[in-house]
Amino acid sequence: MIHTTKIEEPKDNIIEENKQAPKRNFSGLTLLPIVLSVVCVLFTVMMAGYVLWFYQGGYQEETAGGTYDRYYIMITQEGKSAFWQSVYQGAYERALEENVYVDWLGSEQMQGYSVEEQMEIAIASGVDGIIVTAGESETLRELIDRAAESAIPVVTLYGDSTQSARCSFVGVGAYNLGREYGRQALKIMKERLTDVTERPIRVTLLVNSYANSLDQNIIYSGIQETIEQERGEAAVEISLQAVDDTNAFSVEESVRDIFLGDSVPDILICLNELNTTCAYQAVVDYNKVGAVSILGQYTSDTILNAIDRNVIYATVNIDTPQMGGFCIDALQEYHDLGYTSQYFTADISLISRENVDEYLRREEPESDE
Amino acid sequence: MNKLRNLSLQVKISSIYIVTNLLVVMVNIFLIIGINSMSGRLDMVYQGNRHLNNFSDAVEALQSSMTDYLNVKTSASLENYYRSETLCRNMAADLNEEVTGRSFDRMERNIRHMSEHYLEEVAQTVEAKRGRNVEKYRFHYENATRMYGYIDTYISNLNMEQFRSNSERYSELQQRFRLFEAVSVIAIVLVMCSNVWIIISFVGAVIRPMKKLAGQADEVAKGNFAIELLPVESQDEVGVVTGAFNSMVVSIGRYVERIRESMEAERALKERELLMEGHLKDARLKYLQAQINPHFLFNTLNAGAQLSMMEGADRTYEYIQKVAQFYRYNMKKSEETVTVAEEVEMVDSYIYILNVRFAGDIHYEKHIDESLLSVEMPGMILQPIVENCVNHGIREMGDRGVICLSLYEKEGMVCISVKDNGVGMSEETIGKVLSGTYREEDMAAGGNGVGMDNVISRMKLFTGNENVMTIKSGGEGKGTEVCLFLTKFMEEKTEVEHEPL
Numbered sequence: 090m091i092h093t094t095k096i097e098e099p100k101d102n103i104i105e106e107n108k109q110a111p112k113r114n115f116s117g118l119t120l121l122p123i124v125l126s127v128v129c130v131l132f133t134v135m136m137a138g139y140v141l142w143f144y145q146g147g148y149q150e151e152t153a154g155g156t157y158d159r160y161y162i163m164i165t166q167e168g169k170s171a172f173w174q175s176v177y178q179g180a181y182e183r184a185l186e187e188n189v190y191v192d193w194l195g196s197e198q199m200q201g202y203s204v205e206e207q208m209e210i211a212i213a214s215g216v217d218g219i220i221v222t223a224g225e226s227e228t229l230r231e232l233i234d235r236a237a238e239s240a241i242p243v244v245t246l247y248g249d250s251t252q253s254a255r256c257s258f259v260g261v262g263a264y265n266l267g268r269e270y271g272r273q274a275l276k277i278m279k280e281r282l283t284d285v286t287e288r289p290i291r292v293t294l295l296v297n298s299y300a301n302s303l304d305q306n307i308i309y310s311g312i313q314e315t316i317e318q319e320r321g322e323a324a325v326e327i328s329l330q331a332v333d334d335t336n337a338f339s340v341e342e343s344v345r346d347i348f349l350g351d352s353v354p355d356i357l358i359c360l361n362e363l364n365t366t367c368a369y370q371a372v373v374d375y376n377k378v379g380a381v382s383i384l385g386q387y388t389s390d391t392i393l394n395a396i397d398r399n400v401i402y403a404t405v406n407i408d409t410p411q412m413g414g415f416c417i418d419a420l421q422e423y424h425d426l427g428y429t430s431q432y433f434t435a436d437i438s439l440i441s442r443e444n445v446d447e448y449l450r451r452e453e454p455e456s457d458e
Numbered sequence: 459m460n461k462l463r464n465l466s467l468q469v470k471i472s473s474i475y476i477v478t479n480l481l482v483v484m485v486n487i488f489l490i491i492g493i494n495s496m497s498g499r500l501d502m503v504y505q506g507n508r509h510l511n512n513f514s515d516a517v518e519a520l521q522s523s524m525t526d527y528l529n530v531k532t533s534a535s536l537e538n539y540y541r542s543e544t545l546c547r548n549m550a551a552d553l554n555e556e557v558t559g560r561s562f563d564r565m566e567r568n569i570r571h572m573s574e575h576y577l578e579e580v581a582q583t584v585e586a587k588r589g590r591n592v593e594k595y596r597f598h599y600e601n602a603t604r605m606y607g608y609i610d611t612y613i614s615n616l617n618m619e620q621f622r623s624n625s626e627r628y629s630e631l632q633q634r635f636r637l638f639e640a641v642s643v644i645a646i647v648l649v650m651c652s653n654v655w656i657i658i659s660f661v662g663a664v665i666r667p668m669k670k671l672a673g674q675a676d677e678v679a680k681g682n683f684a685i686e687l688l689p690v691e692s693q694d695e696v697g698v699v700t701g702a703f704n705s706m707v708v709s710i711g712r713y714v715e716r717i718r719e720s721m722e723a724e725r726a727l728k729e730r731e732l733l734m735e736g737h738l739k740d741a742r743l744k745y746l747q748a749q750i751n752p753h754f755l756f757n758t759l760n761a762g763a764q765l766s767m768m769e770g771a772d773r774t775y776e777y778i779q780k781v782a783q784f785y786r787y788n789m790k791k792s793e794e795t796v797t798v799a800e801e802v803e804m805v806d807s808y809i810y811i812l813n814v815r816f817a818g819d820i821h822y823e824k825h826i827d828e829s830l831l832s833v834e835m836p837g838m839i840l841q842p843i844v845e846n847c848v849n850h851g852i853r854e855m856g857d858r859g860v861i862c863l864s865l866y867e868k869e870g871m872v873c874i875s876v877k878d879n880g881v882g883m884s885e886e887t888i889g890k891v892l893s894g895t896y897r898e899e900d901m902a903a904g905g906n907g908v909g910m911d912n913v914i915s916r917m918k919l920f921t922g923n924e925n926v927m928t929i930k931s932g933g934e935g936k937g938t939e940v941c942l943f944l945t946k947f948m949e950e951k952t953e954v955e956h957e958p959l
Binding site for chain 1: 484556557567572574575576605611612645
């Protein structure tokens with residue numbers, strides 16, 4: 090009996106310990122799955138949110154851009170040439186400043202359409218202004234008049250349609266340009282052609298058959314007058330050579346034809362970038378370097394390099410961005426005031442071997458664009 | 459948290475499956491939403507082209523209906539013309555009119571304006587035709603046809619441009635779709651992995667106490683009750699079973715312990731009895747060895763006593779009678795529990811015999827507390843002690859030897875003291891005697907064969923105490939005192955102890 094009472098005591102203690110046991114805390118192992126599931130749910134929600142946001146955001150981006158007050162269209166005969174691209178760039182940048190948008194129809198969508206057809210489209214499109222490289226053709230004059238009737242102001246660019254109802258003309262001083270060409274031709278004669286005595290020195294001016302505008306004639310007379318005045322004893326034969334620019338690629342063929350003929354000119358004067366480049370290539374191809382001196386226009390990389398290599402004697406650079414800017418200015422002025430200046434003249438500069446390095450350096454960073 | 463822990467097993471396991479399934483369902487819902495929005499977007503990609511084509515068809519229908527009317531001038535063709543014209547006008551009105559940075563918008567604007575122009579020309583053509591103004595309608599027809607050509611080209615261009623851009627957009631969408639696909643796969647795999655993880659760890663957490671319980675049950679089955687008690691982690695079924703198991707283990711352990719202890723007590727008792735029996739047997743053997751003489755002596759002594767009575771020698775008779783009494787007591791009482799009175803009487807007889815034998819050399823003194831004479835004690839205890847006193851203590855002292863027997867009560871114990879004034883004992887000898895290692899030839903000394911170790915053992919067994927005897931001596935020649943200690947109420951105790959046996 091004594092023993093039993095002794096054993097009785099620890100029993101209560103053990104049961105007490107048992108009751109204490111459940112107060113153990115949650116261990117990390119039990120919490121981990123809960124945390125993991127929460128993370129998983131959050132990840133899923135975030136992913137879903139990301140996907141939806143991504144799409145809404147992506148869609149928003151597409152409908153960007155504000156609206157413009159006016160809409161002008163620029164129409165040129167040649168597309169894609171660096172000269173016209175530079176003009177368009179000038180116009181485009183100037184237009185943006187005025188919250189106006191300029192589209193260049195010749196550039197992409199409407200290739201294959203003639204200037205007249207593009208004019209018609211522009212008129213039918215009800216634009217706020219048209220910039221067109223005109224010429225003295227009757228159809229173009231009629232179209233310009235029709236545009237004017239529809240209250241669409243037209244600015245002629247580079248080539249004028251003097252008889253039309255265009256509101257302004259933006260170009261270069263054609264007579265001055267002609268005199269500059271004449272002076273350069275005389276320089277060539279003095280430098281390179283002193284030994285040509287048995288025959289007259291042949292100076293040929295390449296003119297575009299389509300854009301047979303007054304300007305070309307003015308340039309021609311400028312050249313003629315300058316050479317007549319200062320040629321001295323030398324016999325000089327100045328001729329006009331028409332280049333077929335009505336079809337695509339025809340210019341290049343026409344220029345090559347000159348070199349296949351009997352009388353290859355001593356001095357070849359080109360009035361646009363395309364003609365200059367074609368003439369340069371033809372001189373190289375027909376091995377006439379040194380025999381034929383080219384006076385070109387515009388400052389593309391090719392032309393500048395050709396001057397550097399002494400194939401092209403000199404080139405006349407027209408401030409093309411300025412020309413584009415003038416077009417916009419003229420149209421804006423006409424819209425705002427109802428009238429504008431009849432003529433805008435872009436600056437010109439001459440590039441020859443003496444100063445070509447300066448331009449080459451300037452072109453380099455731009456050529457990257 | 460504790461509430462969660464206390465849920466039943468069924469609820470726990472069910473909720474694990476519900477949670478994991480919910481996760482999967484959620485992920486799937488998001489994926490479905492994503493796929494839906496994407497396929498919707500894909501559907502929208504070429505919508506611009508479709509609109510444009512519809513418009514192109516409408517313009518074409520107008521042109522042909524006009525041409526048809528010009529050709530045949532039937533009312534059906536006129537009706538056709540009006541229907542186409544209305545459709546075309548409505549569709550043109552839906553086209554964009556704003557000038558924006560997007561070329562599409564500007565082209566659309568141009569198409570709208572040209573269409574208006576065209577509709578006007580067409581209307582004038584039809585009007586002139588109705589008025590039969592041939593020249594006029596031809597002029598307007600040509601204008602309209604040219605305009606139609608422009609519109610057509612414009613639409614084609616715009617269509618192409620849009621298609622190109624849409625195709626780019628489509629491939630971009632496709633790339634996003636791929637991305638979404640990859641993200642979906644990752645999400646599904648992640649969810650699957652986490653689900654597996656959740657199930658494994660949750661089920662593990664639920665099963666773990668069960669496993670522990672099984673392990674502990676196994677231990678108990680092997681007979682190991684000294685296991686660590688499992689903590690009751692929850693109040694579910696497993697918790698309840700664990701609690702019950704713990705209580706069971708505790709009570710089984712307790713019962714086993716109790717049984718073991720009572721068995722041990724029993725075993726100790728038996729052991730004591732056996733030991734006592736062993737010692738008695740040992741003593742009895744020694745007596746048997748010595749009994750041949752006492753029996754013969756007893757009979758012859760009785761004959762001697764009768765002879766001396768017949769001859770009238772009273773002192774001789776008394777002597778022989780005492781000797782005979784001594785041997786009888788020796789024979790009878792050595793195996794029994796006797797009273798202190800009987801033992802004292804025995805000592806008296808022994809001293810008388812010795813005194814006759816040695817001509818009254820031994821002086822014998824008694825100080826007896828009469829009330830203690832009835833106390834019980836083992837037989838043949840005092841006589842061997844007195845014998846030792848005589849043989850070793852005072853044998854050589856002649857008539858100066860004194861033996862003093864005292865019976866008194868001290869601190870609740872009954873004390874029997876046998877004191878002599880003999881040669882005394884060294885501490886070493888006392889130690890040896892008390893520890894039972896002292897040996898001598900009892901028989902050779904002429905004793906009755908009962909040694910001190912036997913006396914001490916029997917006293918210990920009888921009283922159940924270790925401290926039953928003390929021997930004190932003042933040193934060489936200063937006498938010895940042997941004290942025995944008995945429990946006063948030994949009578950009752952022995953009854954209790956002997957009861958279970």
